[in-house]
Amino acid sequence: MALRDILTLPDPRLRLVSKPVGAVTDDIRRLSDDMLETMYAAPGIGLAAIQIGEPLRLVVIDLAKKDEERRPIVLVDPEITWSSEERRVHEEGCLSIPEYYEEVERPDRVRYRYRTLAGEVVEGEADGMLATCLQHEIDHLNGTMFIDYLSRLKRSRVLRKFEKAARREGA
């Protein structure tokens, strides 16, 4: 396992549409290990492969609280197959937009489908934190970030802040 750098706003790679993983190879298993290690170190509750520069439809999630045992989930080629009409507002953050949190409105419940590393198909319905997290991470696979749901004013304010920081670092 290796700790990887997390891309941050305004890195243009975060806007790429990721490609299907297809068959799970040793490279994919290694990549998912790196993603978990990087997510735990950050720390965060979800990470998409593109956030470490790999444009593949691979996501890791662990919603366990600090004092609980880890519950890592690796999602290969995940999809949202249904979203509820009802929506709810939840505060979101993103490892690619460090230290920025804002309320986002999304469908309250979703149904999802993904494959495990072992090739099993998992389908389920989620609400609460898992529903938010799944939508947030699967958005990354399509080049969408949670700031895209904010008002134009809020979005341009956060973009400007991160563009300025990137210039300061000479990136």
Ligand code: ZN
């Ligand atoms: Zn994110």
